[in-house]
Amino acid sequence: METILSLKNLDKKFGSVHAVNNLSFDIEKGNVYGILGPNGSGKSTTLGIILNVVNKTSGSFSWFDGSISTHEALKRVGAIIERPNFYPYMTAVQNLKLICKIKDVPYNKIDEKLKLVNLFERKDSKFKTYSLGMKQRLAIASALLNDPEILILDEPTNGLDPQGIHEIRKIIKEIASTGTTILLASHLLDEVEKVCTHVVVIRNGIKLYAGPVNGITATNGYFELNVDSDAKLLVSALEKHPSISDIKQEDDKFIATLENELSATEINNYLFKNGIVLSHLVKRMPSLEQQFLTLTNNN
Amino acid sequence: MLRLLNIEFHKLKHNRASRVLTLIYFVLLTSIALIAAIKFDIGPIKFHLAEQGIFNFPYIWHFNTYMASIFKFFLLLVIVSMMANEYSNKTLKQNLIDGLSKKEFILSKFYTVLVFAAISTLFVFVVSLILGLIYSDYNELSIIFSDLEYLLAFFIKLTAFFSFGLFMGILVKRSAFAVGGILVWLFVESIFKGFLFWKFNSDNLDTNNQVNSDLSTISVNDIMQFFPLESMSNLIKQPFTRLNAVQSVGKQIGENFSQDFSVHWYQIAIASAWIFIFIYASYALLKKRDL
Incomplete structure (x- = not known):
């Protein structure tokens, strides 16, 4: 099994708050992982560290067996964290072109991905005119532009109405069915239960469990x-x-x-x-x- | 490098405010040429500014770079907002997640600053060359291309000023406050300069003061030249008193305007050091921060 991401004894302190405490786990290719934990348990901080936006206090993590630097690895990753962040004055297509330039990929996937998330008709509207659901869908399209080896989603349905939640879930399931590795952080358990094969449970920055979904508590029903x-x-x-x-x-x-x-x-x-x-x-x-x-x- | 510039210009070209400000800036640079049109013709008093020698080579290099650097504030707004907006839109975070390293991010901004400064310099060079060829009294090649160090000074001056803008943009994360911060710094430098003048003068009066007597051998400007904004303004000094017409008027009223107008290598070095400090500090700041 190919290891995509490996965390070893990762630690993060914000002043006196110990947000991530000695966290270790591996992400294997082809599985759908859920990171579970109550609000404030360190999920987003952990994702922030592996995505190069939060500095770790100690420990280490490596992408793709550590063969390439983090920012090079991130070009092969698709990630959405918290809220969709785009340039408000640019249209969907202009925003996606910019991401293509950053990731060093050609423009030819833009239309395909916009169709996948049902935004093709609005592709020339400015980002600031979008509803939250549309913004979140554009974020998914942007994360898929490079046909990533792993898709990282942090609370992708947060703040959406039931219809929006349903649409996002449908898209996630479609992506999972193509064999893409997914790492999904959420506190909504039915969300994780519906799509994930493996879970990592965190509370107060400490790992409580990592493994297959049905092994989370040894139970016979x-x-x-x-x-x-x-x-x-x-x-x-x-x-x-x-x-x-x-x-x-x-x-x-x-x-x-x-x-x-x-x-x-x-x-x-x-x-x-x-x-x-x-x-x-x-x-x-x-x-x-x-x-x-x-x-x-x-x- | 081209990739990073390409990324940064993609961000700028779709932003209307940046486009408008950049356009205004280059229009203003061209408007230096309009000085040539200043002409008074009131009966016996005939005055045509262009014929007072301000467009003579090589003086024109000094005069035009000085005038052009006044307009740098328009471009400063573009530079500061292109940095601060990345924070307020949180697109900086997204850029990093998409696979831009923090170093590349700073470099993309710095390269843009270099390009803006280079284009401005080229622009001033062309405008001055054309104006000079029309109005200058001297047209020998050797005279035309003397004193070109003013263009180098202009380039360094703009780069240093915009690097300061970048740094403030990263430091305070809000465009309006960053521009305000630069103004505050300008006041701080001026007040400090005023304080030094006052201090030195009072020391000179009190010659018995042994502790400070060493200080009186160095002048205020020796200290002030190391400050960022002062070092930038030292690069190109005001050109007006260098003008023959002004000099002769000065002689008549018994005032001597003799001043060193040339560009010195150590001034270039001090300003370049500030460029390095600002860019490196921006990088260090970004690296240390959790986004």
């Missing part, structure tokens, strides 16, 4: 169960089962957390043998949100 008859029988039967670690009642359902792998058929069979007939049985895996909250609360 849980059952939602209910009966029409006596609930006490159900609870006592479940308590006796060796694979179930915890039972609690939520609204009108019982939640049985699994310690070991157990299929819905097996539990149904076991309960039926104990004379319990279920009215409701669903096996679920915890959502990323639940896992994230568990992780950030436990540590």
Whole structure:
């Protein structure tokens, strides 16, 4: 597996604030990564450091195995951080031409990328006349101009209306499907859950987890169960089962957390043998949100 | 280098304010030629400025570079805003993310300053040459091309002044405040100069003061020449009292205007040192900052 970006013991202090604390992780080619963390957890600072706009306090990072300097590497990267920054007095096309000049790429991709983000009709309007959603889409077009090996997105749907959020997500999914490596920072978990294969969880600048999405907490899932008859029988039967670690009642359902792998058929069979007939049985895996909250609360 | 210039001129050419200011600047440079048209014809008093010798070679190089450098403020606005706007639009951050290094960013601005200064110098050279060829009393080649060091001084003067503008643009990040900052610095230098004159004069009166007696051997100008704006204005001194007409009037009223008008190598060196300091300080500042 080719490593695109590698962070080693990265550290950043703003005065007394320790924004990034001894952070290490690798970005491998072809995966879609999410950086998760509450507001102010150091996500944007980390991205700022690897993008050459924030100075690190200590530690190191290297692009493409350290074979080229950071600013040369960034010509092969597409990145959007926070708000779209363009020259307000230039049109979309003029802005994109400038970026082509900086990145040393020809102009011929401009029309194609503008069509991809649905801005082709407005390509000769000045940037300052754009709505926030359009500005964000132009930012995506600009990040794609060089057909980047990795696309870095920091809160790409921040401040957008539902329609804008939907459009941006659709574009991200399209890009991910072409095999482009993506690094997506967000505090919106469903956003990450929908597109990412791997996550890095950060809180207060400290890495809590890095790895595949479904490995974030070692879990075998849980059952939602209910009966029409006596609930006490159900609870006592479940308590006796060796694979179930915890039972609690939520609204009108019982939640049985699994310690070991157990299929819905097996539990149904076991309960039926104990004379319990279920009215409701669903096996679920915890959502990323639940896992994230568990992780950030436990540590 | 061409790539960096290309990037910077792309930013400038689409900005209407920059285009208008640059245009005004070059129109004003050309307008030096209009001095030739100043003509009074009131009965017995006939006065035609162009025939008073101001367009004589080689004096014209001194006169025109001095006049032209007055207009540098128009271009200063362009330079300062091209720097400060990168901060206010946050496009500096975007440029760096897109793969421009901080060094390249500063260099692209500095190259632009050099180009502006070079074009201005060329412009003044051509305008002066044409005016001189029309009005000068002396037309031998050796006289025409003497005293050309005023053009070099002009080039250094503009470059130093605009580098100062770049530095202030980076330092305060807002165009209006950066221009204000330059004015404040001008006041600070003038007040300091005034203070030195006052100090030296009072020391000279009190000759018993042993501590300061060494100081009286050096003059105020020896100290002031190291200050940035003073070093720039030292490059080309005011040309008016050098004019024959003025000199002869001076002699009649018993005033002697003898002054050293030439361009000295150490003045060029001091101004060049400031250019280096301003550009390097801009780079150091940008490198140190988190954006």
